[in-house]
Amino acid sequence: MEQVLINEDPLDAGALLSEFTNNFPAAGGIVNFSGQVRGENGQVKTLFLSRYEPLTTRHIEDAVDRTIRRFDLHGVCVRHRVGLMSAGETIVFCAAAAAHRRAAFDACDFLMDYLKTNAIFWKREDGLDGSKWIEPREQDYKDSQRWSPL
Amino acid sequence: MIEVEFCGRLSTPFNGVQMIDLPEGVKTVSDLRSHFERKFQTDALTHITIRAVVNESIVTDIHEVFDGDRIAFLPPVGGG
Secondary structure (H helix, E strand, O other): OOOEEEEOOOOOHHHHHHHHHHHOOOOOEEEEEEEEOOOOOOOEEEEEEEEOOOHHHHHHHHHHHHHHHHHOOOEEEEEEEOEEEEOOOEEEEEEEEEOOHHHHHHHHHHHHHHHHHOOOEEEEEEEOOEEEEEOOOHHHHHHHOOOOOO | OEEEEEOHHHOOOOOOEEEEOOOOOOOEHHHHHHHHHHHHOOOOOOOOOOEEEEOOEEEOOOOEOOOOOEEEEEOOOOOO
16 A cells, blocks of 8 residues: 555545554554545535646655654555546545554644645645635644644 | 756746757756746746746856756645
């Protein structure tokens, strides 16, 4: 199971969690997060996500390596979808396995903050009022600033 | 030939990915920005937040460009 995979394939969070869990039988805690495309009460019909390879995957792999060292993890899995998605579809899956629960919780939180503000993606919402490119919210930046540099 | 990719919101005004001959007189990233702005009648590339990548490295505007380079212009990321 690759640590990082980014492509246009639909994500099955349940199946990914099952596979990830089976890979780390010695872990005491496994935490996962899956994010879905928000429909914004029908205002958003589709979300288009683009990237720039090879930088996007390489930078996420670097972030995963930092996360494993920082939280002393058994393992991490990041799956991110790109391309065109509909509201309600899974866009990201992240899982962390650690000896104890706190490290696993924190690792997922840390990685998602990275993905939301620093990962090399661009998002375009297509809705009833046309299309617009969107950037991280102020809250996303505040969340990301909670983590001290190593 | 050089490959120039315009990412995110830049993809629409600059037509995504282009394979072109290195334009005459273009020696640096800064020259290339000016070339495309003249060609597409926009100042969308000169904003300080638009980063340039040459052959997988983020570079400054004085970085020289050569035939065969793979170049990209990246607007601020939107996050995942």
